[in-house]
Amino acid sequence: MDNNHFDSHNTKSIAEKLLALPLFQGLDIDIEIMNDIVTTSRELHLLRNELIFRMGERYHKGIYFILSGKVTLVKKDMSIISHVYEHDSIGLTAFFGKNMYDNSATAFSDCYIIFLPELAIYRLMDRYKKFKKRLIKQIKQRFAEFGNTHTNYLFNSNTKQVSKYMKSPLITINASASVLDTIELFNRVNVRMLVVTGRKNSIQGIITKDMILAKLPSMNTNSKHKVKQIMDKNPLYFPCELPTDTALGQLGVNKQKYAIVTCNDKPVGILSKDTLLKAASENVNIYLANIQNLNSIEELNSYHLNLISSAQYILSSARISREEIESLSYSHIAILRKLFDITSNAFAKNNNFTLSDYDYSYALLGPLARKESDLSPFICTAIILDDAITDDELNNFREYSKTYLKNIILTGYKLNYQAADRYMNSEFIKRKSEWIQDIDAWIENPNSRSNIPFFALNDSTLLDGDNDMMRDLNQYLYKKLMDHPALFGQLINAVTIKLPISFFSKFILSDIEEHKNKINLFENGINYLSIINKVLKIYTGINDTTTAARLRSLARFDLMPKELIKVTMESYDVIFATLLNEQINQSLENQPITTFIEPGSLSLVYQEKLLRAFQFLADYINHAKKLIEDL
Secondary structure, eight states, X not given: OOOXXXXXXXXXXXXXXXXXXXXXXXXXXXXXXXXXXXXXXXEEXXXXXXXXXXXXXXXXXXXXXXXXXXXXXXXXXXXEEEEEETTOEEOHHHHHHOSBOSSXXXXXXXXXXXXXXXXXXXXXXXXXXXXXXXXXXXXXXXHHHTTOOOOTTTTOXXXXXXGGTOBOSOOEEETTSBHHHHHHHHHHHTOSEEEEEOGGGOEEEEEEHHHHHHHGGGOOTTOOOBHHHHSBSXXXXXXXXXXXXXXXXXHHHTTOSEEEEEETTEEEEXXXXXXXXXXXXXXXXXXXXXXXGOOSHHHHHHHHHHHHHHHHHHHTSSSOOHHHHHHHHHHHHHHHHHHHHHHHHHHXXXXXXXXXXXXXXXXXXXXXXXXXXXXXXXXXXXXXXXTTOOHHHHHHHHHHHHHHHHHHHHTTOOOOHHHHHHHTSGGGEEEXXXXXXXXXXXXXXXXXXXXXXXXXXXXXXXXXXXXHHHHHHHHHHHHHHHHOTHHXXXXXXXXXXXXXXXXXXXXXXXXXXXXXXXXXXXIIIIHHHHHHHHHHHHHHTOOOOSHHHHHHHHHHTTSSOHHHHHHHHHHHHHHHHHHHHHHHHHHHTTOOOOSEEOGGGSOHHHHHHHHHHHHHHHHHHHHHHHHHHHO
């Protein structure tokens, strides 16, 4: 896009012009902060019939705001979709989809337009929640104008966000520390970058190993160099919801290897360019290409069945990849989100009740939230509703959840209906204040019957709605637990899972008729390990999502022996690979896909391999329980 037409006659800054638009008014945005956020924005003057963006063109990574004039949106056949007038914006649906423009935009008359880049938008969304809500509402309205009802999980798609790849908590060093002390800390914590802090823990910059190595030739052994003399005083800051491709581009443009990640305008982690490059080379969305084009439960059912082929592909490699396991989980989540979209549209039509008219968080709990799912995932949801919601509206959410559950089963997921219905009915569908009351009640009386331990021990990922409500509730619960550390032991006691091996290193087989002579690889292995690690995650403040990443962080912070972590991760891989292999065999033999396997059906070599995996898992879990007791 040519930007030679610059408005040099208006003396107001870009920040001032944006703040005068309806989208930004009444948000109490500080002009100095706004000036800092919009430094890379551009103001454009377009003449009549000039093209702003073309259908099929790659997304420009930002939104256009019209200061004056009128813009026409047209289809490929040149038929007009809509006119967009001054004080409105264009490029909203592409901002959501992160793909290509599905229409063209031309200037109907002379126009003055501001282009606001993606990074600036996400910084505003992170700092000003009202702005985020307004923008989402505007995008939904634009989708509705185009006749597109596929809006139920805006900002909750499978687009990767930088928060997934950041390292946390922050490892810091004081600006007055010596370089020699800094080198010692680098070696001790095994990282390549530290955050430099000053008075009252304020962030002053960052220091990397490379910066020190570059200075070493000019230093002598008695050097009194301080960190503040070497550090980078102007690090990059990325909002936690920023897409990874945008973050990677920003790191490249600024010739930086690291950035600090913020959430609610507070530093929460560190992002490295190397981590993003590795992630970019791994196509974890390989199985997701067609899901968004499916329009019926029957089509989703067919796609779900094809996941068996995906699993076979994963196991064709010599060593199972955790990233490829993630792709299975993303496939399940994409199916469930698309099903949510189909169900909510039908529910709105049949019951005259549109979920998106209300403030809520609709979350998946458990293994899917950790992106650690097998072919038969445990599906559980929780709903947090705004306190202003009426009893009738609450009942409508409960009725919707029952309908959604039935459609999950129709899509091909084999669930224990009664157990699943419990978690999709009254116990897990409540107003935010009611959730908080339940948390407080359990804190006061941890021996009482409560769903809070289950909620605390299971990870969550947003299926639809407002992520802030779910995050706020989790943070409230975690703070309460930190204020009452004895309850961490109570959480462990709430876990009744046992490893399926005896003291004599033999498999403990089920005597339940339905699963006689079998063991539950997922519940008694993978999930047990993950739940123990969730307790450690809460206590230590580790922000990693997956079990493997949490294990690595525990070793990095010297909370667990590195060798024990190594064999535990290898054991985790063995159990997961065995489970998926057996589930594929179950499918090929037209048997129900379960997480139970018969160890006696395995070769002796693989029986020994699996037994050793559970032995190492037992060592780790015993070590973790002792660590929790000591903490």
